[in-house]
Amino acid sequence: MSMMDPASLAMQMVMIQRQPFDIQYANQQAMYQAQLDAWKDIDSAFSSFSSALENMNKADNSFVKNSATPSEEGYINATASGSARHGSYDLFVKQLAQAQQEAITLKGEDLPTEGVVTIDIAGSKEPLVIDFGEFNKDGDKTITDLADYIEEFDEGISASVVRSGDEVSLILSSSETGEENSFSLSFDNSLGEYFHPPKTLTEAQDAIVMIGGEDGLEIRNSSNTIDDAISGVTLELTKAHEPNDKPLTLVIGGDSEASTEAVEEFVDAYNELMNTILKHTMTDYQIENDDGDNDDDSVKFTKAGVLASDSTARSLKGMLNNIARGQFDEGTLYSIGIEANRDGTLKIDSERFEQALAETPEKIDAIFFGDNGALTALEKAIEPYTGSANSGNNLLKGRQESLQGNIDRVEDKKEQLDYRMEKTYNRYLRQYTAMQQTMMQMESTGSMFMF
Structure with a gap:
C-alpha cells in the first residue's frame, strides 16, 4: 500500500478552497488599481491644464498678437x-x-583721518556723509574699504576701485540711468591734499526719442526702455541717430501667425485634457459607432476605458463640453472659428479665425479674457477638481483616496484569508496525519495474520 502524504493532501485541499477567493481578490485589486491609475492620469492632465490656464490668463495677456x-x-x-x-x-x-x-583720483595711497565728503543722491532722503574722522580714525582704512563702505549705503550708487600705473581712482556710478538718478559731490577744503577734483566720466542723461522725425514730438525717459509713448508699444533704444540722419519708420501691424499659435496653444492644452478623459471613459458602443469621418484630427480609441461606467468621470467630459460650446460676453468660440468635434475636442477653422482676427480682433480677446470669458469659466469649473486654495476641495484626490482605500481593504481580506487558510491547512494536516497513522496501524495489524 502506497504511503499517503498528509502535508501534500492538506495543501491540495487548501488550494481548492482558496482559489475562488484568490481570483476574486486579484480581479478586484486589478480593477481598483486600473481605476486608480486612470484617475491619477486625469488628475495630472487637470494639473497641466490648470497651469496652462494660469499662464494664459495673466492680466496683460492677449491672443491678438501685433508686430x-x-x-x-x-x-x-x-x-x-x-x-x-x-x-x-x-x-x-x-x-x-x-x-x-x-x-x-587719490594723490597717494593713504586716506585722510579727518574731513567730510558728502554725496547727495537724487531721490534719496538722506545724503551719504563720509566723516573720515570716524571712518578712518585709526588710519588703517584703504581705498577698497572706502568703496565697500559706499556700496553698503545701497541708495542708488555703486563704487569700485581702478588702478592705472601708480594712480588709484575711486569710480562712483549711478545704479540707474537718467537725470533723476544723478548725484553730486562736495568735499571739505582740507581733503584737497588727498584727492584730485572729481572728473566726470559720463553725465546723467535721459533718453530722448522724437516722434515724427528729428524736429517732431519729444519723448523723454530716464530709461532706454520706454513704455506706452505709443499706446501698447514698448521701445528699447539701443543707438542714437546722428544729427540730420533720416528717421526710421516703425510699422505696427497684426501678426496673424503669432495669434494663431497663441490660440493653438489653448486648443492643444484643452484637447490634451479632453483626450485623457476620453481615453478612460469611452464605452464599447461609442468605439463601435465612431465613424468620425469629419473629425480627422480627433484621437481614435480602440479599447473601452476603465472609467466608462463612472458617472464622475463622465461628468468631467460634459462639464468641459458645455463650456466649449457655451455663450460668453461677446459670443461663442464657434463664432471666431474654434469648433467642437463630436468627441468634445476642439479644432480651429483657420479661414474663419483669420477673418475674425482681421475684422473684430477685440471680440477674440473678449471671448477668451473677458470677466465672463472662456478662460475664467474654465478656471472656475475645474477648481473643485483641482483643489485650489479658494475651493478647499479636490474631487480628483478624493476619488483616488477612495480607490486606494478599496485596494487596502482587499489587501486586508487577503491577509485574513491567509490566516484562515493557515488554520484550515493545520486542521487538514492533523486529520490526514491521524488517518495516515490509522492506516499504518491497520496495515501493521493485518500483517500479523499473514503466513
Whole structure:
C-alpha cells in the first residue's frame, strides 16, 4: 500500500478552497488599481491644464498678437501688445539714457583721518556723509574699504576701485540711468591734499526719442526702455541717430501667425485634457459607432476605458463640453472659428479665425479674457477638481483616496484569508496525519495474520 502524504493532501485541499477567493481578490485589486491609475492620469492632465490656464490668463495677456517692425536695425527694439493700434511712426533717437559716473583720483595711497565728503543722491532722503574722522580714525582704512563702505549705503550708487600705473581712482556710478538718478559731490577744503577734483566720466542723461522725425514730438525717459509713448508699444533704444540722419519708420501691424499659435496653444492644452478623459471613459458602443469621418484630427480609441461606467468621470467630459460650446460676453468660440468635434475636442477653422482676427480682433480677446470669458469659466469649473486654495476641495484626490482605500481593504481580506487558510491547512494536516497513522496501524495489524 502506497504511503499517503498528509502535508501534500492538506495543501491540495487548501488550494481548492482558496482559489475562488484568490481570483476574486486579484480581479478586484486589478480593477481598483486600473481605476486608480486612470484617475491619477486625469488628475495630472487637470494639473497641466490648470497651469496652462494660469499662464494664459495673466492680466496683460492677449491672443491678438501685433508686430512692431523698424525700417532700420540697430537703433531700437520694439514690441507691440494686442491693444496697439496699427499704423506707422517716424522715430528719431536723439540720445540714449546713461548713468552718471565720476572718478576721484587719490594723490597717494593713504586716506585722510579727518574731513567730510558728502554725496547727495537724487531721490534719496538722506545724503551719504563720509566723516573720515570716524571712518578712518585709526588710519588703517584703504581705498577698497572706502568703496565697500559706499556700496553698503545701497541708495542708488555703486563704487569700485581702478588702478592705472601708480594712480588709484575711486569710480562712483549711478545704479540707474537718467537725470533723476544723478548725484553730486562736495568735499571739505582740507581733503584737497588727498584727492584730485572729481572728473566726470559720463553725465546723467535721459533718453530722448522724437516722434515724427528729428524736429517732431519729444519723448523723454530716464530709461532706454520706454513704455506706452505709443499706446501698447514698448521701445528699447539701443543707438542714437546722428544729427540730420533720416528717421526710421516703425510699422505696427497684426501678426496673424503669432495669434494663431497663441490660440493653438489653448486648443492643444484643452484637447490634451479632453483626450485623457476620453481615453478612460469611452464605452464599447461609442468605439463601435465612431465613424468620425469629419473629425480627422480627433484621437481614435480602440479599447473601452476603465472609467466608462463612472458617472464622475463622465461628468468631467460634459462639464468641459458645455463650456466649449457655451455663450460668453461677446459670443461663442464657434463664432471666431474654434469648433467642437463630436468627441468634445476642439479644432480651429483657420479661414474663419483669420477673418475674425482681421475684422473684430477685440471680440477674440473678449471671448477668451473677458470677466465672463472662456478662460475664467474654465478656471472656475475645474477648481473643485483641482483643489485650489479658494475651493478647499479636490474631487480628483478624493476619488483616488477612495480607490486606494478599496485596494487596502482587499489587501486586508487577503491577509485574513491567509490566516484562515493557515488554520484550515493545520486542521487538514492533523486529520490526514491521524488517518495516515490509522492506516499504518491497520496495515501493521493485518500483517500479523499473514503466513
